[in-house]
Amino acid sequence: MRHLLNMASLSTDEIYSILDQAESFKSGRNWKPSEELFAANLFFEPSTRTKFSFEVAEKKLGLQVLNFEAATSSIQKGETLYDTVKTLEAMGISLVVIRHTEENYYKELIGKTGVSILNAGDGCGHHPTQSLLDLMTIRQEFRSFEGLTIVINGDIRHSRVARSNAETLKRLGANVLFSSPPEWQDETLGNFDYVSIDEAVEIADVMMMLRIQYERHKDNTDRKKTDYLSQYGLTIEREQRMKQGSIIMHPAPVNRDVEIAGELVECERSRIFKQVENGVYVRMAALKRAIKMATKELV
Amino acid sequence: MRHLLNMASLSTDEIYSILDQAESFKSGRNWKPSEELFAANLFFEPSTRTKFSFEVAEKKLGLQVLNFEAATSSIQKGETLYDTVKTLEAMGISLVVIRHTEENYYKELIGKTGVSILNAGDGCGHHPTQSLLDLMTIRQEFRSFEGLTIVINGDIRHSRVARSNAETLKRLGANVLFSSPPEWQDETLGNFDYVSIDEAVEIADVMMMLRIQYERHKDNTDRKKTDYLSQYGLTIEREQRMKQGSIIMHPAPVNRDVEIAGELVECERSRIFKQVENGVYVRMAALKRAIKMATKELV
Amino acid sequence: MRHLLNMASLSTDEIYSILDQAESFKSGRNWKPSEELFAANLFFEPSTRTKFSFEVAEKKLGLQVLNFEAATSSIQKGETLYDTVKTLEAMGISLVVIRHTEENYYKELIGKTGVSILNAGDGCGHHPTQSLLDLMTIRQEFRSFEGLTIVINGDIRHSRVARSNAETLKRLGANVLFSSPPEWQDETLGNFDYVSIDEAVEIADVMMMLRIQYERHKDNTDRKKTDYLSQYGLTIEREQRMKQGSIIMHPAPVNRDVEIAGELVECERSRIFKQVENGVYVRMAALKRAIKMATKELV
Incomplete structure (x- = not known):
């Protein structure tokens, strides 16, 4: 399939x-x-980060780029996503990158349009180019995923990448654990053990921090931010107990001094800005793949 | 005139x-x-549709494109449209595509600026590239406009294209009729007969559906949407009574199951997405015409 | 320094x-x-004017351009400007043009990022490319700044360019005076004399009008607009008393019939649209300078 919708639909070879x-x-x-x-x-x-990253990737490949701002669009006029995408196809657009609030928004599109869909995030569902850039960053460090201990930490329940990263990393041979405050644990994510942050830092090769998705929380009774850092976040003290050669990742934007101490964002272990850099190359690869596969389908 | 403002100012040869x-x-x-x-x-x-269509057309012609979002512009600072356009001219912009809420907004610009103005919709007034893509779509089907029966159906009063399409099609030899609920009829549009939707579907070569322009209605006492479809819209039952070879058009975005049954949007008679496709080529032609005429004026 | 932050950090030779x-x-x-x-x-x-001007300049130099709309960005998610700029750097962006509400916003960036910063306006602080295009326009008229009498008129207190234009013009040899209603005078701007508008028009080689920055005023007790023009603005009567060969400038957008009579915006003495034209070339020069200096730093 030339679309890139989620990690589960990619074979290990494709990854x-x-x-x-x-x-x-x-x-x-x-x-x-x-x-x-x-x-x-x-x-x-x-979104700035993901949209700009895709836009840089598109322009590096010499594509012509159209940017759609939801706020100023005819979606306000009640058009469905299906009609919007069919319209773009009729105009001659080949590739559509979509971020949408609704999980699985793409189900109404697949098989019904000739454009290639690249999912840039759906609700609390998937964000495959984020997962791929995470994989790229880990592989650069450790060459293989086999036997690595990777702890995914934080707002598991509202994360787009927790589930697909966990499943994919397990498939590639890593030992995946979760670490989260009780109210953000998510039993539906499958058979992964939870560890405390204090245990996590001592065993992890990769501390994969998640962003707290305040905008997806339905209540406003958020924990006090400073309490969160000391109880569940990556403090300077905890970073010092991390194993030699282990790394810190975060999809960004970072809530400094909430998930992670501000001083650690650019510390030696941090790969946060390297992840951003890798994101452009992963998106170029995903775009090239879609273009190549669309051409083959036509031949 | 190198500008493209409305259909009335184009000669038949120019069209x-x-x-x-x-x-x-x-x-x-x-x-x-x-x-x-x-x-x-x-x-x-x-607008998504018209703006993206122009943008694709511009980029296919190799133009450099600037996109202006009203929401984030210095228009908020009270600048007149005249001053904005003169400013763009001073920056070296040659072509300006404008959609504006005010009918005839361009009257304050013509003759006072060296840029070419392409009208992408003014209030309830004109939308010439929409009219041209409609003509292109009809001509592809029937080769000529002579003797065709074309029914323009729906929200006549608030439509940008009803008047200019009616006048232009009549000029080109077609027999034009209107069909509309009483409160959206418009006596000022000239000497065109009204027929019921049930009569219309049996005589029309082209059913030219209009979008209900909720956003231009001053009251909120809109008819119930389902009532509208059954009383005035294009139902599946009515489509089945249409003549052999007749077609359905709609400028889109469609209010599915209001003006037209959702199932008909992509039915065999529908040319709705073909209209979108033609829109890009018509706009390329309008842009090329403006560029060529501006060059001649300079020589 | 390859950044362009304010006029004070440019040597006379660099200017x-x-x-x-x-x-x-x-x-x-x-x-x-x-x-x-x-x-x-x-x-x-x-902003339309400054953003479009930079965008035209960037595209004329063949740069790839990303446009960031604050309204639709992850800044809403609480990211700092520092993290945004570091992120852009990681994506491979070389040049960042910033307009920000906060004066001296760039202090947290300089020395900490490899991108070149071009300041497009910070709070009530600086706007160096506006100052440079003003200088370019004056030099085109008079060849030298030496001995010119330049009156900066209007909303001195809230202007981004009053201070830096005054200081720079003085440094280049001009005689600079201010003219302003009492409540918009600003004693902190240094040793410049105030004259009345009626005196100003008779002695000025350049009447440099400022825009009234309503959006930066904290109270709503603005002077009545018509009163302002007759008491402090450039009326037609005052223009007629200006010296032979003297010119009128305004950074625009103009509040017509407030700072200046609408009829004067395109009068013979006005250089207002010439300033806009010069703005593109000055920004091309600033961008080229940043690119060249960044290359040297790498060598």
């Missing part, structure tokens, strides 16, 4: 193939499609 | 010349200006 | 060098960097 292509882009090789192609970025939730 | 050029672009020929040119899209009303 | 480069661009010479570069425009306040 490694995307990572290899991303590394090739990072090493300086480029590739451009043989004809002029249009990509549209449809973001129904605020 | 056919734009349609021919649009067909040439559709057949795969391209054309680019000999020097780098800048186009600006100024949309003072929400 | 003339930017003006010379801008004139070279205006005369039709172009220059493009040897590799693909990305620029991002981050505007945290509404």
Whole structure:
């Protein structure tokens, strides 16, 4: 399938193939499609990071880019996502990158449109290019996922990547654990053990911090931010107990001094900005893959 | 005149010349200006469809594109449209595409600026590229407008294209009728007969549905949507009574199951997404015409 | 320093060098960097004029451009400006143009990031490309600044350019005076004399009008607009008393018939739209300078 919707629909070979292509882009090789192609970025939730990353990736591949701002669009006029995407297709757009508040929004699109869909986040569901850039960053560090201990820490319940990262990493051979305050644990995510943050830092090769998704919380009784850091977050004291060679990751934007002490964002163990850098290359690879597969389908 | 403001100011020859050029672009020929040119899209009303269509057209012609979002602009600082356009001209912009809430907004601009104005919709007034893409779609089907029966159906009073489509189609030889609930009829549109929807579907070669422009209605006592479809809209039952070879058009975005049954949007008679496709080529033709005429004026 | 933050940090030689480069661009010479570069425009306040001007300049230099709309960004998620800029750097962006509500916002960035910062306005502080285009316009008229009498008129207290224009023009040899209603005078701007508007028009070579910055006023007890024009603004009667060869400038957008009579905006003495035109060339020069200096730092 030329679409990129979630990690579960990628085979292990496909995952490694995307990572290899991303590394090739990072090493300086480029590739451009043989004809002029249009990509549209449809973001129904605020985002700078992911949208800009896709836009840089698209432009590096020589694509023409259309940016859709939900706030100023005819969606306000009650048009369905299906009609919007069919309209873009009729205009000659080949690739559509979508972030949407609704989980599985893409189910009404697949099989009914000739454009390639790249999911840039759906509700609390999936965010496959984020997962892929996380994998790329871990592989750069440890070469293989086999036997690594990876602790996913924080707001498990509202995270787009907790579930798919956990499943994919387990599939690739890693030992995955969760660490979370009780109210953000999520039993539906499968058979993963929970450990305390204090245990986590001593056993993890990778501390994969999650962003607290305040905007997805339904109540306003959030824990006090400073309490959160000391009880569940990555403090300077805890970072000092981490294993030699272990790393810290975070999808960003970081809530400094909530999930993680501000001083740790750019510490030696941190790969946070490297993740951002890898994101551009992973997205280039995902775009190239969609373009290549669409061409094959036509032949 | 190098501007494209409304259909009335285009001669019949000019209309056919734009349609021919649009067909040439559709057949795969391209054309680019000999020097780098800048186009600006100024949309003072929400729009995805028309703005993206112009943007694709501009980029296919190799133009540099600036997108203006009314919500984040210095128009908020009280600047007149005249001053905005003069400013764009001073920056070196050659072409300005404008959608504005005010009818005839362009009257304060024409003759006072060196930029070419392409009207992308003014209040309840005109939307010439929409009219041109409608013409292109009809001509593809029937080769000529002579003797065709075309029924324009729906929210006549608040439509940007009802009047200019009616007048232009009549000029080109078609027999034009209106069909509308009593409160949306508009006697000022000239000498066109009204027929019921049930009569319309049996005589029309083209059912040209209009979008209900809820956002331009001053009262909130809208008819119940389901009532509207059964009384005045295009139901599946009515579609089945349409003549052989007749087609359905709609400028979109469609209010599914209000103006038209959702199932009909992509039925065999529907040309709705073909209209969208033609829109890009018509706009390329309008842009090329403006560029060519501006060059001649300079010589 | 490759950043462009304020006029005070530019030497006199650097100022003339930017003006010379801008004139070279205006005369039709172009220059493009040897590799693909990305620029991002981050505007945290509404702006059309300055943003479009930078965007045209960037595109004329062949840069890839990302436009950031504060309203739809993850800044809403509480990210700091520092983290945003570091993120852009990690994505491969080289140049960041920033307009921000906070004076000296750039202090937290300088020395901590590899991107080049071009200040497009900070609070009531600085707006160096506006100052440079003002200088370019004056020099085109008078060839030198030496001995010119320049009156800066209007909302001195809330202006981004009053202070830096005054200091820079004095440094370049001009005689600078202020003219302002009492409540908008600003004693902190240094040793400049105030004159009445009636005196000003008779002695000025350049009447440099400021925009009234209603959006930065904390009270709502604004003077009645018509009263302002007759008491402190540039009326037609006052324009007629101006010296032969003297010119009128305004950074725009103009509040017509408040700071200046509407009829004067395009009068013979007015250089208002010429300033806009010069703005593009000055920004091209500032961007080229930043690119060249960044390259040198790397060598």
